[in-house]
Amino acid sequence: xxxRRIKYSIRDMMKCFPETGHPMDALQASAAAxxxxxxxxxxxxxxxxxxxxxxxxxxxxxxxxxFKQMRKGDDPIRPRDDxxxxxxxxxxxxxxxxxPLEAHVFDVCLTLHAEHTINASTFSALVTASTLTDxxxxxxxxxxxLAGPLHGGAxxxxxxxxxxxxxxxxxxxxxxxxxxRKERIMGFGHxxxxxxxPRATILQNLVEQLFDESGTDKYYDIALELERAVEEKLxxxxxxxxxxxxxxxxxxxxxxxxxxxxxxxxxxxxxxxLAHWKEQLAVNRIFRPTQVYTGTHDAPYIPMEAx
Numbered sequence: 001x002x003x004r005r006i007k008y009s010i011r012d013m014m015k016c017f018p019e020t021g022h023p024m025d026a027l028q029a030s031a032a033a034x035x036x037x038x039x040x041x042x043x044x045x046x047x048x049x050x051x052x053x054x055x056x057x058x059x060x061x062x063x064x065x066x067f068k069q070m071r072k073g074d075d076p077i078r079p080r081d082d083x084x085x086x087x088x089x090x091x092x093x094x095x096x097x098x099x100p101l102e103a104h105v106f107d108v109c110l111t112l113h114a115e116h117t118i119n120a121s122t123f124s125a126l127v128t129a130s131t132l133t134d135x136x137x138x139x140x141x142x143x144x145x146l147a148g149p150l151h152g153g154a155x156x157x158x159x160x161x162x163x164x165x166x167x168x169x170x171x172x173x174x175x176x177x178x179x180x181r182k183e184r185i186m187g188f189g190h191x192x193x194x195x196x197x198p199r200a201t202i203l204q205n206l207v208e209q210l211f212d213e214s215g216t217d218k219y220y221d222i223a224l225e226l227e228r229a230v231e232e233k234l235x236x237x238x239x240x241x242x243x244x245x246x247x248x249x250x251x252x253x254x255x256x257x258x259x260x261x262x263x264x265x266x267x268x269x270x271x272x273x274l275a276h277w278k279e280q281l282a283v284n285r286i287f288r289p290t291q292v293y294t295g296t297h298d299a300p301y302i303p304m305e306a307x
Contacts, residue, residue: 014067146266
């Protein structure tokens with residue numbers, strides 16, 4: 001738990017980030033900066049590997065919470081060693097200790113997002129790791145990949161969709177319009193799951209527990225109706241809610257700002273990235289895909305002055 005603290009030089013660097021910058025960009029830069037202080041590239045040293053894993057797991061939540069405070073002009077909230085991993089992060093967001101239920105719900109969320117085989121960000125981490133660079137660069141590359149809306153950013157888009165719909169009565173017209181334009185409905189569909197993502201089912205149960213403790217969310221009924229409508233229209237294609245559909249509603253109830261949804265995903269997934277990193281080191285071979293050229297063959301050379 002003592003590794004949760006970050007060096008003042010990193011805090012000073014983060015204070016220079018634009019206030020309007022996205023937290024994922026801040027996290028990618030901050031994760032990479034850790035390498036300036038801790039990188040030895042001693043990848044044959046088990047003690048170095050263990051320390052790197054502990055540092056990244058401990059410091060990533062602190063950096064996410066610190067940027068949330070500093071972009072408002074406030075000092076970051078110091079980590080509390082007496083709190084567990086999940087409760088400490090929620091505390092650092094607003095200096096209020098979460099309820100036992102809130103801490104439990106967030107802990108389950110982190111577990112659900114920690115690992116999911118070779119997704120885009122994990123593959124990015126593996127490619128970077130195969131060059132035998134330091135683990136801080138590995139995590140920074142994975143964070144950059146996770147930031148894309150087709151990967152980690154979808155839960156932010158789900159809340160935007162629910163806000164745009166506005167009421168249960170607008171669900172079907174909204175869906176029809178999107179389908180006619182052949183636009184993707186964020187929060188639905190998965191490359192692996194052709195049924196409702198089991199993580200989505202768990203998250204739905206968690207958000208209902210939070211509703212019982214602290215009141216409902218006006219967008220939940222819209223979400224339920226949208227799920228029913230999409231299943232009716234697209235269920236035969238295997239398109240059902242994925243992990244992103246209900247996670248945003250959970251995070252809203254926990255007081256997490258919308259643009260921190262994806263950084264929270266990164267806080268969880270860093271465990272999976274590092275597990276794959278360690279496996280890659282054990283049997284490493286650099287990734288070097290080939291390409292099949294499909295362009296023009298035997299094209300004549302055109303002199304520069306004639307182009």
